[in-house]
Amino acid sequence: MADRRLQVFHAVARQGSFTRAAEHLFMTQPAVTFQIKQLEEHFNTRLLDRGHGRVGLTPAGEIVYAYAERILGLSDELEARVSELTDELAGTLAIGTSTTIAAYWLPRLLEGFRRRYPRVIPRVVVGNSQLTEERVAARELDVGLIEIVTDLPGVERRSAARDQLLVICHPAHPLARAGQLRPRDLVGHSFITRDPGNAIRDLAEEFFREGGVEPEELPVCAELGSLATVKHLAAEGAGFAIASSAAIQRDIREGRLVAVPLDPPLYTPLEVILPRDKFRSRLITAFADHATEMLAELATEPLKNL
Structure with a gap:
C-alpha cells in the first residue's frame, strides 16, 4: 500500500546499490532507476549520491530515508492487521532456501500452502544455507529454510526435522x-x-x-x-x-x-528461520508454522531402496 517510489528508494539506500536493490525487489535495474528519478523529481532535489562504486544519501536523502522507514513499517503493520481481521492471507512472501530444500522439499511445501492461501505469492531465492541465514538476519528475506543450526542474534530458529x-x-x-x-x-x-x-x-x-x-x-x-x-x-x-x-x-x-x-x-538439520522481530505479520508466521509441520511430516516418510 505504501508508495512504490519510497519502497524502491528505501531498498537502494539500505543495499547501497541499484543492482542489489533490483535483485532484492525482483525488479530490473532500469525500473529501479526510473522510480528513484520520479521520487527526486517529486521532492525537486537529489536524494542519492552516486559514485565510487556505492550509493550514499544526501542530506535530503537522510530525511526521506528516516520517514520511509516509519511509513513502510506502518504500511506493513496495516496490511497485516487488516488481513488478520478478514482472515484471508494475501501478499508477497520472500522465501530463501538452500539448494537441496528448494529441489526436494520446497515444491510440496508450497503446493500445500498455495492451496490454503491462493492469494499469497511466494518469491523464492535459492542459495547456500549460510547466505540464506545472512539475508534473513538482514531482513532481506521474510523466512528461510536451511540446513544449519543458526546462532545469529537477529534470527529466530525452529527445528523442524533432520x-x-x-x-x-x-x-x-x-x-x-x-x-x-x-x-x-x-x-x-x-x-x-x-x-x-x-x-x-x-x-x-x-x-x-x-x-x-x-x-x-x-x-x-x-x-x-x-x-x-x-x-x-x-x-x-x-x-x-x-x-x-x-x-x-x-x-x-x-x-x-x-x-x-x-x-x-x-x-x-532442517531449520525454519525468521527475522527476530517484535511485530511479525500473520502471513510470515503462518508459512513458518506450515513449513515446520510439513518438513517434520515429510522427514518421517520411509527411505526406499537403501
Whole structure:
C-alpha cells in the first residue's frame, strides 16, 4: 500500500546499490532507476549520491530515508492487521532456501500452502544455507529454510526435522559394496565436495575431523555448487559424494547411484528461520508454522531402496 517510489528508494539506500536493490525487489535495474528519478523529481532535489562504486544519501536523502522507514513499517503493520481481521492471507512472501530444500522439499511445501492461501505469492531465492541465514538476519528475506543450526542474534530458529546424509557413488564403485562407511574408509577415494558455505560440506568436514581424518587428506576431484552436477559426476564414476537422502531417492530407484550409510550416522538439520522481530505479520508466521509441520511430516516418510 505504501508508495512504490519510497519502497524502491528505501531498498537502494539500505543495499547501497541499484543492482542489489533490483535483485532484492525482483525488479530490473532500469525500473529501479526510473522510480528513484520520479521520487527526486517529486521532492525537486537529489536524494542519492552516486559514485565510487556505492550509493550514499544526501542530506535530503537522510530525511526521506528516516520517514520511509516509519511509513513502510506502518504500511506493513496495516496490511497485516487488516488481513488478520478478514482472515484471508494475501501478499508477497520472500522465501530463501538452500539448494537441496528448494529441489526436494520446497515444491510440496508450497503446493500445500498455495492451496490454503491462493492469494499469497511466494518469491523464492535459492542459495547456500549460510547466505540464506545472512539475508534473513538482514531482513532481506521474510523466512528461510536451511540446513544449519543458526546462532545469529537477529534470527529466530525452529527445528523442524533432520535428514540423513549418505555416501553416493556409481554402482560399480569400490565403496558401493560396503554396508557402512567410517571416515578412514573414504581416504584414498576421489571426493566430490560442495561449495564453501554449503551446509552439507560443513557437516562432512566435521564428520571427517571427528573420525581422525583431516578433510585435506581426501583427494578432491571437484568442488560444486550444484547438487544436480554432484549427482551426475558421482553417477559417471568420477568419485563419491555425500548427499541428503531426500535428494537421491529417484537416482537410487533408477539404478544410477548407490547410497551407503555413514558410521556414525550423519544427519543434516532442517531449520525454519525468521527475522527476530517484535511485530511479525500473520502471513510470515503462518508459512513458518506450515513449513515446520510439513518438513517434520515429510522427514518421517520411509527411505526406499537403501
